[in-house]
Amino acid sequence: MKKKMHDWPKRWVELQAILDAGIDWPSFRRNMKLMRYIQTTKRDMYLMQWTRCRKEKVPLQWCEDSTAGDPEGWTRSSIFVTPSSLRAARVLHTITQRWEPLHPMRVLEIGGGFGALARTVLTYLDVESYTMIDGPPCLEIQRRYLEMTVPAAPIELISCHDVKRDGGGLSDAAFDLVINTNSFSEMDLADVVGYFSLIHHTLMPGGLFYTLNRNRLNYDGATPDVPFKDFPMDDRWDIIYRETPADAPLWLEVLATRMPQ
Numbered sequence: 001m002k003k004k005m006h007d008w009p010k011r012w013v014e015l016q017a018i019l020d021a022g023i024d025w026p027s028f029r030r031n032m033k034l035m036r037y038i039q040t041t042k043r044d045m046y047l048m049q050w051t052r053c054r055k056e057k058v059p060l061q062w063c064e065d066s067t068a069g070d071p072e073g074w075t076r077s078s079i080f081v082t083p084s085s086l087r088a089a090r091v092l093h094t095i096t097q098r099w100e101p102l103h104p105m106r107v108l109e110i111g112g113g114f115g116a117l118a119r120t121v122l123t124y125l126d127v128e129s130y131t132m133i134d135g136p137p138c139l140e141i142q143r144r145y146l147e148m149t150v151p152a153a154p155i156e157l158i159s160c161h162d163v164k165r166d167g168g169g170l171s172d173a174a175f176d177l178v179i180n181t182n183s184f185s186e187m188d189l190a191d192v193v194g195y196f197s198l199i200h201h202t203l204m205p206g207g208l209f210y211t212l213n214r215n216r217l218n219y220d221g222a223t224p225d226v227p228f229k230d231f232p233m234d235d236r237w238d239i240i241y242r243e244t245p246a247d248a249p250l251w252l253e254v255l256a257t258r259m260p261q
Helices: 008-020 025-030 032-038 043-055 083-098 116-124 136-149 189-202
Strands: 074-076 079-081 105-110 127-134 155-159 175-181 203-214 237-243 251-258
Touching: 043 083, 083 116, 083 175, 083 203, 083 237, 083 251, 105 116, 105 189, 116 127, 116 136, 116 175, 127 136, 136 155, 175 189, 189 203
Parallel strands: 105 127, 105 175, 127 155, 175 203
Antiparallel strands: 074 079, 203 251, 237 251
């Protein structure tokens, strides 16, 4: 039997234990117990992602990271960058090159890591509201990080246990942009079905769904629990972009707009 990609319930327990122990936030992003799956520390990954950003003409300022949490990174072209900031910049660039963001817009992110993408979107786009759904330990990390980096941003953090498939539990149940990166492929199919029910109820006509998830076998032999072909997308979706990133052959990046009924 193939291994599951990630045992997220176990990892949430690990995260909660670390938070309960009173870890010092300035040292959080250097804690290798967390960093082994939140960001890489290999310099070759830095250089590869930097090269891709330059090749794709990603705006340089979008690549800049915050020093909150004392992250490991390096300075290039007079800006401080990390793998997380480069990945977030590429996501934002992919979205804005293929879809015209509304001004202002309401954003929903399902699974947000420690908040790197949220910080980038909130810094460079006109956002009316930004809602993040995640497990409670991850939400606590996001709260601490975003309070330091974008303290005045209109952010709402919602536990995955409190959200209903019709949008219940959300104060703003109408969104212009929904983002999911690297988590649908790690969930059970029932959870993905539930989140798509939520998306179908809350994403406005003309709104965009962005997904970047593993879609093929991992090098270690593990397989995505839910590849893109099993995403329960109904007939109101118009897929405007679908590509396997040149530097990530096991992943799939998709942009789809929501059509009126």
